[in-house]
Amino acid sequence: MSTATVRGVTGEEREDLTKEESRQIRRRSMRLLGTLLKPLRLRVIGTMVLVIISTASSVAGPALIAFGIDTALPAVLERADWMPTLGVGVLYLVTALAAATFMASYVVASARVSQAVLLDLRLRVFQHTQKLSLEFHESYTSGRIISRQTSDLDAIKQLLDEGISQLVNGILYMGFTFAALFLLDWTSGLVVVGSMVPLYFLTRWFQKRSQRMFRTSRVMSARVIVHFVESMTGIRAVKAFRKEKRNEKEFGRLVEDYRDINARTIQLFGIYEPGIIMIGNLAVAAVLLIGGFRVVEGHLEIGALLAALLYVRRFFDPMEEMAMFYNAYQSAAAALEKISGVLEEQPSVPDPVSPVDLWSAKGKVTFDEVTFAYNDETTVLPSFSLGIPAGQTIALVGSTGAGKSTLAKLISRFYDPSAGAVTLDDVDLRQLHPKDLRRAIVMVTQEAYLFSGTVADNIALGRPDATREEIVRAAVAVGAHGFIDGLPDGYDTDVNKRGGRVSAGQRQLISFARAFLADPAVLILDEATASLDIPSERLVQEALQTLLADRTAIIIAHRLSTVAIADRVLVMEHGRIVEDGTPADLIGGEGRFAQLHAAWRDSLV
């Protein structure tokens, strides 16, 4: 059986996993759990010790009562000796104190462990999704990643919060009780052992079914979240096109699917749990039956039978909790499977194993026999070579879909070439230290995303350690200072969710200021001025002229005004560079660019 079928997030939503695949992803999630717990093993052991002591103390209670009635009471009645009574009373208080204290510290200690695991997992998933390449993000929706990091982590939190103490408590309690029973009457002990057989089969049955259902439940919950995130993000369009009613129906259907699978998992547990209780009660009846005959035959004392019966009964008491633990465990394991799938994804643009440092880049970019294809069938950029000397400003022109953005993304290493190499100062980008790469090459895109926080925070993303003066200087340079200064709190104005209060043009200015602040050796502008008005664009142009004087720049723009500041123009069509020259040469010629320029020139007033 091929193991690639469920690698990473592939087949994540499939329900027809083979045994082998199912085992494989379960193993993967257990490995993840192992690595999460490993650094905490001392703490885990400490926590276990706390709960063992606490359980032992509370199990001691009934024993002390038995001692009180069997020994201390006769002593009082027969000899008026109060010492054993007082002794057992004091001892009881001591164990009570111990049980309470250790239980309370256990609660805190186990919260520490579970929170440490959750924190570790959260950070790992966050970091990993940041590392994964754009290609992954484009196919795996944001809603799914969000659901992995919220609702899936919640399932794990539930297990850690409520489950572990039940398990440890239960096992200990059952262990102690079983030992006591076996010492008292091993025949009854054997009956209990015998009851493990149906219990085993019941559990296997539950395990198989619940595993599948919980997996489906994770998928359904992700679907609900994906739809929710999408409609909330696009709420304007939803309203404008009256999609509300249709959305409600669609969402209602997803919610119903999710409800249904939830109900079925609960129902399954609703059979499992009473099943366990039933087995326990059958065992009690069996012990009574066998014990009854032994009593009649004189092989067993009446008192011993009663004690044995109570022990058997008590033995099954924690089973209910154990079953709940197992249920929570199945749910968490399904969540962990999904998360481990994301973590297993390898970035298609991996960090170099032995990175080459490039402390100060000059900005020479070379494409060496580069081909780029998403897959074997669709080649976006057929093989080409291109040299961009340091300091050159290039205008990249061509119709939509000609491959301009792809070329830009290769330079900024959002993608890696399928063949050939892209180099910066003769270092293959794949070898370059990511830190140096990102410092040297910055790309500004049309979509100017603002994070919640202040305007200053958003600009500072270009260089987090920048001072306020530097931030203001960057804003002044790109002509953004004027409007920022006019905002209610100036640079400290909160941009709200997705920059709600800032116009599209202003968002672009902010993201320009960001790039200006980053001060890279190579700057890529992909339609970065599309939403600007002409005066703003003029200011940006002027700023660019100073900014780009000593650095390499690749500018993609439909407004050919940008070409004015370019040293060289590349015209692309169907993934190929069809014209290459200085603006003056190309405008003077009769090629594609000359036509484009003439058309654009005509549109000006």
Added chain:
Amino acid sequence: MSGIQATRKSNLNTVQAIWRIYPFAKHALPRISLGMIAALLGSVVALLIPMVLEKLVNGALAQRDPAEIWPAVAIVLGLGVVEAAMIALRRWFVLLPGTTVEAKMRNEIYRRLQDLPVAFHDRWPSGQLLSRMMQDLNMIRRWLSFGIVLLVVNVLTIVIGSVILFTWHWLLGTIFLVCAIPVWIYGYMFEKKYSIVARRSQDQAGDLATNVEEAVHGIRVLKAFGRGKHALEGFSVRAEGLRGVEIEKAKAIAGIWYWLILLPDIGFGLCLVAGIWLASQGQINVGELFAFFATAIVLRFPIESIGFLLSMTFDTRTAVDRVFEVLDEVNTITDPEHPETIESPQGRLEFDDVHFRFADSPERYPDLINGVNLVIEPGETMALVGLTGCGKTTLTSLTTRIYDVTGGAVRLDGVAVQNLTRGELRRNIAMAFEDATLFSASVRENVLLGREELDLDSDEAQRVLDEAIGVAQAQFVHDLPNGVDTTVGEEGLSLSGGQRQRLALARAVAAAPSVLVLDDPLSALDVDTEALVEAALRRVLASTTALIVAHRPSTVALADRVALMQDGRITDVGTHTELLGRNEHYRFVISSLEDEEKREREEALQ
């Protein structure tokens, strides 16, 4: 970072607070009550079984009569079956209510959120909404089908058990009860302490979700600047914060557990000594003493579980508070009580002294839209030109009530837009936004979004689709893997900005509205495509009223007249040539020819 951060706790007590879910849970109450009864019977049986065992063994079997064995076994077995059946019944009774209440509330939240105005969504981080919709509802479900049932049953069990304790001897019962008093006092204090941390923890979980969402949606920016580590640092500070609160929560729980374990045990110890004393006085016999403790021990688990159930209840209360913060939000943009309709839409759009300001805008600032007067006649195309941030997009948002005017009126064919239902209004006015949002659906569904009356597979739909694609020059869709049935949007193929913009334009055109409102619809298009789109758009616009936000002369060329906007006012209206001739600000905003000529002259000189 979020305006909702301030920890709000409604002034209701816990019972009242949770009671607000009654409308959603009404239908479920009978089943939940039956579940409680089943659970109670189950625990009574569980209480009975040890006693019955004792009676049987010491009574019937003590005679060593084999004939007594089978009936005894039958009784025990019968009780065992009843116990298991009661547990199964309890689960079965509460199964449906729990999940249906959750689903009902989830649908209601979603319905409300879609209905609430954009201003609400601007204010609320989406992670907060998400965590309410998932986590908090999940909490409520578990409480309904588990927490409340066990809480009621365990409290009743404790009460019944205590009564039984009294029947053995009043003194022992009293000791046991007196020991329980501090638990109640502590429980009261616990509520106050715990509710605050619980609220903080749920809010922080919501903030964390917001953080996750932004990091995913802004992934391109983070990657472009290599700020993954920076984002991780911010995230980890928050995650650490959440961990701190969760541990604080655990400490509060540990506090109440401590007393819940300690006090009953102290009671046992005292009862043991007192019991022995009573026995020595001949007030109680050994069997009774034994029975007293047998009952008391059974009560231990219900008492201990109270701690966990209480914290769960308070968590639920917080969850309900958070959910109702969304549900109680007053919608300021609603359909009128007595809506008017427009019989035959002409498409006359009128702005009459329109004012708009955001509710939270400081007073020293003038209105964002500050007295706009503008009439767009049926069939006319009006370009809206002005500097970025002057209020153009906001003005267009007022037409379909994305925001509501704060003064004056926007009228469509003489009817104020507030007097129309939102459905009718938005059927008459279609918009294309600058950031073109596509939904996870096929190209066909996306383009025909505004035509819900059309059957997607009908010939008419196909005709509208083809025409819209033609106008928007979106023929590229035919080259997609499944043509117009290719899924796009988040769940599907990712398209370039220019491609998305063209589909958004096609969507607005396909809606065949009487008024088209386009916000810089061609910004991401290349020169060639732009020219083609313009030619096609001109045909459509010949018969449609249109308001087009424009930054470029090429877009302005589509318009019959141009309105110049400056600081929230329309300062001039006229044809492009008129304005170019008489208005200096207009030349400043729209003209780059001089720049270009100047540059060309300079180049020529060199």
